[in-house]
Amino acid sequence: MTKRVLIVDDALFMRNLLRDIFSEAGWQVVAEAENGLRAIEEYNIHKPDLVTMDIVMPELGGLDAMRRILSEHADAKVVMCSALGQERMVMDAIKAGAKDFIVKPFQDQQVLEVVERVCGE
Amino acid sequence: MDIAKYRDMFLSEAAEHLQQMTALLVAVEQQPADKDTVAALFRAVHSIKGMAATMGFSATAHLAHHLEDSLDLCREQGQIDSEQIDQLLAGVDLLDGLLDDITAQRPERDVDGFIAASAICLQELGPEHMTPVEVADQLDGEGLRLELHLAEKVAAVGPRLLVLIRQLEKFGKVLETSPSEEQIMQGGAPRLLRVRLQTALSQEQLQQQLRQFSELSDILFPVEKASQRPQKKPATAASTVRVSTDLLDHFINLTGELITNRYSLQTAASEQNWQDLHEGLGQLTRLVKNLHHQVLQVRMMPLASITGRLPRAVRDLCRSSGKEVSLEIEGADIELDRAILEELTDPLMHMLRNAVDHGIKERGKVLIKAWRERDQVLIQVADDGCGIDPQKICQRALERNLISPAQAETIRNYDLLQLICSPGFSTAAEVSATSGRGVGMDVVKTAVERLGGVLLIDSVLGEGSKITMKLPLSVAIIRVLMIDCAEMLLALPITRVLQTIEILPEEIQTSGKQLVISHQGELLPLLSLRKILKRPKGPKQKLLPLVITEVLGRKVGLVVDRLVGQREVFVQPLPTPFERLRGCSGGTILGDGRLMFVFDLQSLLEKRRG
Numbered sequence: 263m264t265k266r267v268l269i270v271d272d273a274l275f276m277r278n279l280l281r282d283i284f285s286e287a288g289w290q291v292v293a294e295a296e297n298g299l300r301a302i303e304e305y306n307i308h309k310p311d312l313v314t315m316d317i318v319m320p321e322l323g324g325l326d327a328m329r330r331i332l333s334e335h336a337d338a339k340v341v342m343c344s345a346l347g348q349e350r351m352v353m354d355a356i357k358a359g360a361k362d363f364i365v366k367p368f369q370d371q372q373v374l375e376v377v378e379r380v381c382g383e
Numbered sequence: 384m385d386i387a388k389y390r391d392m393f394l395s396e397a398a399e400h401l402q403q404m405t406a407l408l409v410a411v412e413q414q415p416a417d418k419d420t421v422a423a424l425f426r427a428v429h430s431i432k433g434m435a436a437t438m439g440f441s442a443t444a445h446l447a448h449h450l451e452d453s454l455d456l457c458r459e460q461g462q463i464d465s466e467q468i469d470q471l472l473a474g475v476d477l478l479d480g481l482l483d484d485i486t487a488q489r490p491e492r493d494v495d496g497f498i499a500a501s502a503i504c505l506q507e508l509g510p511e512h513m514t515p516v517e518v519a520d521q522l523d524g525e526g527l528r529l530e531l532h533l534a535e536k537v538a539a540v541g542p543r544l545l546v547l548i549r550q551l552e553k554f555g556k557v558l559e560t561s562p563s564e565e566q567i568m569q570g571g572a573p574r575l576l577r578v579r580l581q582t583a584l585s586q587e588q589l590q591q592q593l594r595q596f597s598e599l600s601d602i603l604f605p606v607e608k609a610s611q612r613p614q615k616k617p618a619t620a621a622s623t624v625r626v627s628t629d630l631l632d633h634f635i636n637l638t639g640e641l642i643t644n645r646y647s648l649q650t651a652a653s654e655q656n657w658q659d660l661h662e663g664l665g666q667l668t669r670l671v672k673n674l675h676h677q678v679l680q681v682r683m684m685p686l687a688s689i690t691g692r693l694p695r696a697v698r699d700l701c702r703s704s705g706k707e708v709s710l711e712i713e714g715a716d717i718e719l720d721r722a723i724l725e726e727l728t729d730p731l732m733h734m735l736r737n738a739v740d741h742g743i744k745e746r747g748k749v750l751i752k753a754w755r756e757r758d759q760v761l762i763q764v765a766d767d768g769c770g771i772d773p774q775k776i777c778q779r780a781l782e783r784n785l786i787s788p789a790q791a792e793t794i795r796n797y798d799l800l801q802l803i804c805s806p807g808f809s810t811a812a813e814v815s816a817t818s819g820r821g822v823g824m825d826v827v828k829t830a831v832e833r834l835g836g837v838l839l840i841d842s843v844l845g846e847g848s849k850i851t852m853k854l855p856l857s858v859a860i861i862r863v864l865m866i867d868c869a870e871m872l873l874a875l876p877i878t879r880v881l882q883t884i885e886i887l888p889e890e891i892q893t894s895g896k897q898l899v900i901s902h903q904g905e906l907l908p909l910l911s912l913r914k915i916l917k918r919p920k921g922p923k924q925k926l927l928p929l930v931i932t933e934v935l936g937r938k939v940g941l942v943v944d945r946l947v948g949q950r951e952v953f954v955q956p957l958p959t960p961f962e963r964l965r966g967c968s969g970g971t972i973l974g975d976g977r978l979m980f981v982f983d984l985q986s987l988l989e990k991r992r993g
Contacts, residue, residue, distance in 0.1 A: 344539060352542035353568055362546050365538040379595055 265381055266292045268308060270301040270324065271316040271343060276366075280314055280343075283370050289377075298322025298330075305331050305338070311381055313340045314364070317351050325355050332359045339380050343368075390485070393434050397443075397482055400427040404475050405695045408468050412698065415462040424471075425454045431478065439518070439573045442491035443481045448571070449498045450474045465702070470501050472695065518575055519561040521605065526558045526579040527586070531593070532601035533574035541572045543598055548576070550596070554589060555582030626681050637674050644670060679857055682722070686753045686762065687715035689728045693735055697749065700739045707746035708739050714753035719760050720857040723834050727762070727852070730827040734764040734850055737824070742768030742848055758862060759836075759878060763851040771842040773799045779808065795905075798937060800840040804828040827852075832985065833968075835861060835876040837933065853878065861954055863971075863981060864930065865947035869918035874952060874971065874981045875930065881938065882931040883946055888923075900929075900940060907931065907940040915987055934985050941984065954981055 267289050271277045277294045284291050292308040295301040299322045305313060313331070315324040328340045342363040344352045352363045361380045364373050404427045411420040432447035453471060457463040463471075477497050484491050522528060529551075537543050544567050551557050558579040562572050582589065586604050593602050644666050651659035690712050697710040719727075731751075738749045743766055753762045776799050780786045785805050786794060802808060804824045831838045831852050842848035855861050855878050863874035864883070890900050891909065898909040909929075913921055921944055930941040952971040956962055966987030967980050 342542075344542070349539045349541045350568075350570060352539055353545055356542055356545045356549065357568075361549075363539065363542050375595075375597055382595075 264288065264290045265312065265377075266290045266308065266310045267377070268293050268295065268301065268304050268310040268313045270295045270298070270304075270313060270319070270327070272296050272319040273316075276316065276343070279368060280373070283368065283373050284377075286370075287374050298324060298327030301327045302330055305335070309335070311339065312377055313338065314343055314377070315340050315355075315360075316343045317348055317355070325351065325358065328355060328360060329358055341377055341380055393440075394482055394486055397431050397434060397478075400431050401475055401479055401482070402691045403427050405472065406691060408472055408475070409694045409698050411463055412465060412468050415464060418458070418461075421454060421458050421463060425451060425458065428454060439575065440481070440485055440491060441571050441573065442494045443478065443485070445571050446474060446478055446481065446494040446498065449494075449501070450478075453501070469702070472699075473497070474501070518573055519577060522559055522561060522577050522579045524558065524579055526581045527589070528605050529576075529578040529580055529589070530601070530603040530605050531576045531578065531599055532603070533576075534598055534600035535574075537574065537598045540574055541567045541570055544572055544576050547596065547599075548578075550593075551578060551580055554584050554592060555580050557581075630677060630680060633677050634674075637670060637677065641667075641670055641674075675860065679720070679860070682720045682857065682859075683718040684721045684724055685716050685718050686724070687712075689724050689731065690715055690751065693732070693751070696732060696735060697739060700736065704740070706739065706743060708743055709748050710735075710751070711748065712751045717753040717755060717760055718856075719854065720859070722858050723854055723856075726830055726834055727854075730830045730852070731762070731764070733824075733827055737850075738764055738766035738768065738848070742766035742770075744769055747847075755856075758856050760854050760856060761851055762854065763849055765847060765849040767847040770844040770847055771800060771803065771840075772844055776800070776802055780805075783808065800842055801937070803840065804838065832879075832983075834858060835878045837878060859953060860951055862949060862951050864949055865979070866912070866930065866943045867945035867947050868912045868943050869916065869921065871916075872947065872973075872977065872979050873912075874979050875932070875984070876981065877949060879932050879984070880930055881933065884929050884931065884940075885926040886929055886940075887925070888927060902931070902940070905938070907938055909940045909942055910934075910984075910988075911942045913942075913944070915984075932984060934988060952979070952981075 265288075267284050269277050269280045269284070269291060271280070271294075274296075277296070281291050281294070292310050293304040295304045297319045301313070301315065301324075302322075313328075315328055317324040319327075324342060328338075328342075331338050331340065340355075340360050342352050342355045342360045344363055344365055352360075355363070362376045364376050404424055407420050407424050407427070411417055411424070414420070428447050428450045432444050432451055435441075435443035435447055450471060453467065453474070457467055474497065477492075477494060481491050481494070531547060533540060533543055544562070545564065548557060548560055548564060558581055560579075561577045566572065580589075584592070590602055593599060644663060648660065648663040648667070650656075651663050693712070694710055697708055700706070701708050735749060735751070743749070747767045750765045751762070752765065753760060755761075773796050777786075777791050777794070780799070780802050781788065781791055783805075785802055785808070804827070808824070827850075828838045831854065834854055835858065836852055836854035839851040839853060840848070841851070855876065862877040864877055864880050866873045866875060884902070886900055891898050892900065892906075894906060894908075899906045900909060901907075913919070924944075928943050928946045930943060930946070931938060932941055933939070954969040954971050956969050957964065957967065961967075966982055966984075968983045968986075969981045971979050971981065973979055
């Protein structure tokens with residue numbers, strides 16, 4: 263069955279990049295969100311198999327958005343998208359329930375390995 | 384994976400990055416908004432961080448991370464100011480010190496003080512603090528022991544370790560981890576996780592489960608070791624050098640030719656074929672010469688390898704003194720034996736400091752120039768400052784009893800300038816923090832002479848100073864003048880010989896108690912090598928061979944029995960306890976098996992005085 267993903271990132275460039283990676287690998291990108299608040303809305307609508315969540319975003323940050331999603335949907339699978347030097351925030355996210363993380367600059371293989379591992383469980 | 388074997392590689396690469404950073408930081412001050420330079424700096428320190436963390440040098444990684452943050456901030460600001468450059472340079476220095484610690488296999492020095500002191504300007508970045516994390520050598524107790532090594536490519540170590548722990552929790556009960564989750568959360572975690580796991584899975588099953596993590600470079604199941612740890616090997620900081628593979632190919636080809644040559648010589652000898660033997664020896668001579676040349680190539684390094692720090696030094700001196708000094712380096716690609724270059728680092732720095740500190744008053748230029756003259760290399764530090772005042776030197780020399788009032792009347796400028804190399808001599812009216820108090824030029828001179836070189840000082844009041852080091856290309860194989868004295872064959876490095884002449888006994892004059900000759904308009908004191916070596920007087924000769932050389936900055940004529948000739952020799956240091964023989968800087972074995980000593984006139988005379 264085709265896996266469904268929600269992409270959350272404030273940068274269009276990053277969203278496009280991830281969309282390409284997922285589409286090429288046969289995933290269905292059900293929605294994109296440019297901040298945490300939109301992410302929560304989209305999650306509630308689509309209930310995707312996976313969320314890729316940027317950390318630093320306007321309106322509502324990725325960590326808080328994840329926490330709110332998890333409080334409603336304990337089985338949500340959230341993968342954090344981090345830049346170098348954001349290790350502390352990523353660790354906080356993992357402690358708070360993120361399944362895994364991917365590091366920018368993204369590499370197709372690295373991204374796919376992580377998300378498929380998370381969804382394969 | 385034995386990480387220790389990558390230590391040397393780490394050290395050499397990290398050192399290169401640091402050198403590059405220093406150069407970039409000095410460069411970026413001229414163009415503070417140059418994004419490319421800031422990015423290059425970021426990459427350099429980032430590489431160090433990654434390597435150090437991989438190696439488990441947590442303080443180094445910690446500091447590199449901190450500097451990375453600082454640069455990140457600069458990047459965000461879009462420019463980098465002088466204060467930040469100072470701060471970053473200090474950080475680079477500290478990293479340098481950490482590399483020294485790692486080289487000497489000492490524990491890494493403390494970096495928290497530095498980081499805390501400079502953290503104020505980083506507040507905007509939030510609490511991205513890393514504390515060095517210690518990993519236990521082994522975990523004791525029940526359960527299955529696991530050792531997980533993170534691959535080099537893993538960028539975020541701490542988060543990855545946490546994800547792995549979460550993963551392991553699915554296979555059973557995690558009894559203990561090192562580093563612990565708390566330690567990992569603090570940051571600066573190494574790429575290694577030791578775990579005790581209570582699980583129903585077998586090693587194979589566990590291994591299979593973990594294989595889906597390509598972030599893991601190694602999955603080990605260590606057995607419990609006896610508590611007695613083997614003694615670590617003593618630190619041996621073997622210096623390494625990069626050799627091009629082309630050169631190695633040359634070596635193997637030469638070796639091949641030498642083997643062939645050996646067989647043809649053997650055949651010629653057994654057949655007593657003098658013609659072939661003669662030809663074979665000719666070939667051997669060529670091969671050995673070639674080999675010598677190639678080996679020297681390996682030892683050669685460009686002057687640039689030690690001048691990298693100089694622009695930084697000038698910049699620091701300018702900032703602390705408020706002077707405006709530009710530095711120009713010419714001939715940085717001139718190559719010298721690495722052993723010589725290593726000895727030149729400090730003298731060169733000192734000469735530069737002198738030029739900026741004492742030579743140039745407010746603004747000026749320092750030119751470091753290197754060039755080759757036959758088998759010697761000349762390195763000159765020239766400034767367009769105020770020059771050395773002979774009057775002041777004379778005054779100071781009198782105060783210090785380095786010359787007598789009578790000498791002061793007649794002393795020539797050349798000899799006066801040489802006096803600045805006397806121990807404890809200084810003409811700087813005030814003592815400056817950088818150049819100190821006149822220590823230095825004597826050290827420079829000693830270092831140059833120890834290498835078989837000569838230091839030349841030239842200065843014109845009001846126009847500047849030129850200090851030149853005249854050095855041999857290589858220390859191991861040098862050209863010497865062979866001298867016969869009291870049936871002993873002695874060698875003097877050719878770099879120490881100013882001239883050889885022969886004089887008639889009638890030319891000798893006396894000045895006080897001293898025998899002198901008049902040579903090219905100046906009076907040269909004569910020294911007898913026989914007398915210095917406490918040998919009986921030799922037979923009367925019609926012509927006296929004389930070696931004109933320099934002792935303590937003064938030209939002298941050394942009377943010897945016979946000048947034998949010049950040749951290239953391979954000088955080896957004398958083995959203990961003979962290396963303590965004063966006046967003898969090494970020995971070489973001649974073709975007929977005789978030992979020839981290379982002597983150093985200056986230390987021979989010092990012994991005599993003592």
